Amino acid sequence: MILKYTIWGVLILSSLMLVLIVFRSRGASRLAASLGLNVVVAAFLLYVLSLLSTYTHIDLPINTVTLGTATVLGVPGVLLLIGVKMMLL
Template sequence: MKLIMMSVFVISIVLLLFIVFKKKLGFKWLSILGIHMVLAAVGIYGVNFSGIIPNIYIPLNPVTIGTVVLLGLPGVALLAGLKMTL
């Protein structure tokens, strides 16, 4: 099972690199992703320590940051709503 998972990982990395270099995308998309991740972390940090929503702490981990990167500001509202209800 481990061998299958590793082979799928290697094949996907090779195909991703092939697409990046074939389409001449460069690494601009990587810097944009990095900027979005930093802004997502700053947004979650702002909600945590601004006191806008009292008694709410959204942890900074890859899942929460990924949610906010994918959904944007509504992602912060989604996480805050989940935190309030659960």
């Protein structure tokens, strides 16, 4: 029981220290904002593709793998996911 609280305490403390370190430097906060924007744009692209799936017959699930690929690679990442989906099915 004590080990469980110790692990949670260490997790919370290390998370707070990480947030403090990241937001102290200007470059890191700019990087975090850019990454956040990329995640939002990627989720929006996947959502629009999901809405248009009745017309295009391309169903891509919105999960961590597809969102991560679309976040890192952008629109070419979404096209890559579509190509992989078409090749596998």
